[in-house]
Amino acid sequence: MSQKELYTRISSLNGEVCVPGDKSISHRAVMFGSIAQGKTKVHHFLPGEDCLSTISCFKQMGVSIKRQDDYVEIEGNGFSGLIEPTEVLDVGNSGTTTRLMLGILAGVPFHTSLIGDESIAKRPMGRVTVPLQSMGAKIDGRESGQFTPLSIRGGALRSIRYESPVASAQVKSSILLAGLNAEGTTSVTEPHKSRDHTERMLGAFGVQVHVEDKTVSIAGGQSLKGTEIYVPGDISSAAFFLVAGAIVPDSCITLRNVGLNPTRTGIIDVLRQMNATVEIKNERVVNGEPVGDLIVQTSDLKGIEIGGDLIPRLIDEIPIIALLATQANGKTVIKDAEELKVKETNRIDTVASELKKLGANIITTDDGMIIEGKVTLTGATVDSHGDHRIGMMLAIAACIATSRTLLERADAINVSYPTFFTDLESLLN
Ligand code: S3P
Numbered sequence: 001m002s003q004k005e006l007y008t009r010i011s012s013l014n015g016e017v018c019v020p021g022d023k024s025i026s027h028r029a030v031m032f033g034s035i036a037q038g039k040t041k042v043h044h045f046l047p048g049e050d051c052l053s054t055i056s057c058f059k060q061m062g063v064s065i066k067r068q069d070d071y072v073e074i075e076g077n078g079f080s081g082l083i084e085p086t087e088v089l090d091v092g093n094s095g096t097t098t099r100l101m102l103g104i105l106a107g108v109p110f111h112t113s114l115i116g117d118e119s120i121a122k123r124p125m126g127r128v129t130v131p132l133q134s135m136g137a138k139i140d141g142r143e144s145g146q147f148t149p150l151s152i153r154g155g156a157l158r159s160i161r162y163e164s165p166v167a168s169a170q171v172k173s174s175i176l177l178a179g180l181n182a183e184g185t186t187s188v189t190e191p192h193k194s195r196d197h198t199e200r201m202l203g204a205f206g207v208q209v210h211v212e213d214k215t216v217s218i219a220g221g222q223s224l225k226g227t228e229i230y231v232p233g234d235i236s237s238a239a240f241f242l243v244a245g246a247i248v249p250d251s252c253i254t255l256r257n258v259g260l261n262p263t264r265t266g267i268i269d270v271l272r273q274m275n276a277t278v279e280i281k282n283e284r285v286v287n288g289e290p291v292g293d294l295i296v297q298t299s300d301l302k303g304i305e306i307g308g309d310l311i312p313r314l315i316d317e318i319p320i321i322a323l324l325a326t327q328a329n330g331k332t333v334i335k336d337a338e339e340l341k342v343k344e345t346n347r348i349d350t351v352a353s354e355l356k357k358l359g360a361n362i363i364t365t366d367d368g369m370i371i372e373g374k375v376t377l378t379g380a381t382v383d384s385h386g387d388h389r390i391g392m393m394l395a396i397a398a399c400i401a402t403s404r405t406l407l408e409r410a411d412a413i414n415v416s417y418p419t420f421f422t423d424l425e426s427l428l429n
Pocket of ligand 1 (some may be wrong): 025173315336
């Protein structure tokens with residue numbers, strides 16, 4: 001268990017950061033490259049622990065995946081190139097690896113066992129195993145396939161029209177990937193639109209995907225062709241520096257090459273609604289994904305209400321938004337966010353318990369939290385609870401704390417942002 005002394009009482013943060021590759025897009029690039037025919041080259045791949053779990057699982061299924069200095073090269077041979085692994089696949093801490101890979105495994109005629117860490121064992125897998133079973137996949141596991149360890153035997157599938165009770169890109173993607181091996185057309189309808197990287201990237205691999213409002217459909221029998229993918233910077237990683245720039249005094253931070261997919265930019269909407277100065281420059285489209293540079297400055301903030309359709313567009317940013325709200329004048333209400341309870345930790349509880357240790361005024365609710373600002377944060381010993389985003393949020397909180405702050409289980413940050421502290425240090429003057 002690692003403990004780290006954090007930077008505290010920072011007088012200003014200035015400069016530029018080029019945040020690492022997007023986690024969601026990096027996972028998909030490796031998975032789709034592994035089931036495509038031919039070579040796929042992935043530039044600016046995120047070498048975080050989660051994405052490395054995806055690489056190692058597909059290597060165990062016989063796919064040649066080579067990591068070079070600045071890209072990853074995958075030699076796919078279609079779905080039929082995957083071979084039955086001789087050992088259990090370890091998904092580590094990664095929900096995306098588990099759920100998307102189950103969708104792929106549902107369509108291949110062999111047996112696989114999956115296991116992950118302590119946090120994965122608590123995350124609901126029934127949301128994908130139930131629809132995949134109804135397509136014909138044979139899945140078993142703890143509590144009848146609700147939790148890991150899981151085992152799956154795939155094969156010929158039938159298509160379904162699935163009404164998902166949750167807005168989840170992992171659920172949507174898993175079913176669509178299974179749909180590639182199903183007879184007929186498979187569709188998924190969500191209550192709110194979730195991130196659409198799967199739909200966009202399948203297009204880049206030559207697959208036709210039909211999108212109509214909150215319903216996505218895919219015809220079975222289509223194959224993927226290897227391609228070249230440029231992964232944009234992860235807006236969920238940039239979010240920590242967007243908030244740092246807004247709350248640390250005398251700061252101005254530029255974040256280069258950040259993915260600006262509209263299903264992910266809720267954090268920019270929230271910062272602006274709270275009165276923060278955020279500029280977008282150099283907007284362009286790369287591989288069907290919008291990208292740009294973001295410039296943020298220290299701002300006088302006000303509390304707001306966050307809920308509804310906005311939630312899936314910022315679900316991973318709620319821990320850092322909670323910190324932002326402690327520095328806004330007035331009340332911030334976060335609602336409709338019960339999904340936070342089934343992330344790497346129960347993020348309603350871990351955000352509130354850790355920020356309270358620093359002096360924040362937070363009340364938890366059934367579907368979110370109420371935060372009263374503006375509060376001066378003081379130093380304390382805090383804990384990531386093994387959750388990367390809680391760890392990084394606390395590291396930014398420490399920057400404005402008035403005394404020494406120690407972070408327990410700081411190494412959790414390597415899951416999505418191994419160079420986080422180097423990038424933070426580069427902004428100190
Ligand atoms: C992800 C989808 C989201 C998100 C997760 C990554 C993805 O999860 O929280 O970090 O890559 O599809 P849900 O699909 O469970 O909302």
